[in-house]
Amino acid sequence: MEILELPIEFEFNGQMQRIYPSLIVLNDQLTLVDTGYPNFLPLIEKEIIKNGFDLKKLRNIIITHYDDDHIGSLFDFKVKYPWINVIASEVESKFISVEEKSERLVQAEEMLEVLPNEEKEFGEWFIQQLKSLKHVSVDYKVKDGDKILDGACIVVETPGHTSGHISLYIPSLNSVITGDAAVNENEKLAIANPHFCLNIEKAEESLKKLQNLNAENYYCYHGGKLTLNTR
Template structure:
């Protein structure tokens, strides 16, 4: 088994940005962790090809949580490659499928009237982004301790950033894919966007939880790979 990070470079507000979806390779079957913003399918497909693999071997997509930069292209992937098995937590699947209104949208709408006037337009844009995300059903719903990918991956519930956030633990290679439970900031693991955490106390507990696992390498969606 091997894990690769897929550096996806894009421009946002005139600045260069990077995110790092992860690609898990098991017996030539591919599993993608998170899908970037809307319309990122071609960017991710290109990185998969550059890594020497073919998109036709993509068997699973794991969604760590419902945020627009993590699920933006999920609908496109499932439409283009309908055989893909979509995996997410029981909690997040309710938002991904549209069964419940997404926590992030509820939060954004509640904060809009409290924003400084210079941030109101961005707040409205962000709400539109969330409302424009297309819902899709989740094929495989997991919870804390679930084993997936032939038992090679253990689901770790890491709530805080969102209530149903999950991280992925691979004991045999001492590796965690963190989602937004942690970001790599100057070679340190820290909480992602603490001001937007739905529960900062739980986010701190989740960060401690993955730090205390037997781990040598963390794959962070924001900030990239961190090896201890």
């Protein structure tokens, strides 16, 4: 079993940025954790192939939470690889399958009312970005403590950034895939963009929960892999 980070570089607002979806390799099968922004499927495919893997072995996609940079290409993956299983928490599943209006969209619409005029254009663009996301059904809904991927991966509920956010703990590798529950900021774990956290107190509790796992490796979607000396 191994975890690979997939560095995806792209330009946004005139600046080069990078995200790090994770690829879990287990028993010759692949599990992708989060799918990047819309139209990122080719970029992620390229990274997987570069690492020597065949996309025909992609079996699962785990979504840590409903944000456009995490679920943006989920629909495209499901269309191209219809056999994949989509895995998410019960709460986030409602937004992914559009049973309910997403928390992030509600937040964006509320924030638009109080944004200064110079930021309203971006706020309106962000709302349209969220509204244009294509949705899919979630095959497996998970909760805290559930063991998935043949028992090798433990689901860790990490609310705060969103209410149904999950992270993943892989004991055999002493590793955590954090989603946006933690970012690698100057080689330290930190809360991801506190301004957008739906509940900052829960976000702080979730960060502490991940830190208390005392893992050696934290695979952060923003900032990349952080390796700590746990001795």
